[in-house]
Amino acid sequence: MNKATGKFFVPLVKMLKRWNKDHYSKLTGFHIEMALATAWPRPSNQVPALFTDYATAAAALLPALSAQLGYFTPDPAGLSGNIDDYLATDDRQRTRERLNTAAEAACIALGHERRGDHRSAINKWRDVFGDSFPAYS
Numbered sequence: 001m002n003k004a005t006g007k008f009f010v011p012l013v014k015m016l017k018r019w020n021k022d023h024y025s026k027l028t029g030f031h032i033e034m035a036l037a038t039a040w041p042r043p044s045n046q047v048p049a050l051f052t053d054y055a056t057a058a059a060a061l062l063p064a065l066s067a068q069l070g071y072f073t074p075d076p077a078g079l080s081g082n083i084d085d086y087l088a089t090d091d092r093q094r095t096r097e098r099l100n101t102a103a104e105a106a107c108i109a110l111g112h113e114r115r116g117d118h119r120s121a122i123n124k125w126r127d128v129f130g131d132s133f134p135a136y137s
Contacts, residue, residue: 001037005050008057012036015058015129016065022130023098026091031073031084036061039068055113058128059106066099102128 002009013033020027027035041050041064051057069092072082087095105128112121122136 001040005040008051008054009036009040011054012057012061015054016061018132019102019129022132023102024095026087026095028083028086031087032065034076034083035068035073036065038073039064055106055110055125059103059110062099062103062106062128066096066103069096069099 013036016032016036017029020032039061041060051060069084073084075081075083084092105124109121109124109128112118112124119136122134126133126135
């Protein structure tokens, strides 16, 4: 999957695992990986490369992951049903809400970046990814 996504998959999984740890910690790492693999947009012949940078990828994948959590994620080996059976309905909904909030903040951060306001962009990315995201200096 990492090779097929231009080596964006593994870093984005790590980013989203960190987001999970900092913001709610209800998803398992394996669940994040499988849900993201399912939610990852597939390129078309007209658009061979979906992402050119991590910021754009994160902004696109946060809402995609939220949408994917609206569905069950089957065990890719087919041995144990759904890998997200551990997740209570309330926890699933709260996680989706937090992902959507993070997605909105990511879009604002991208807007700041496009205007060249890097301080505001970095501060907004820190809202998304927490204190582990480097501060503006």
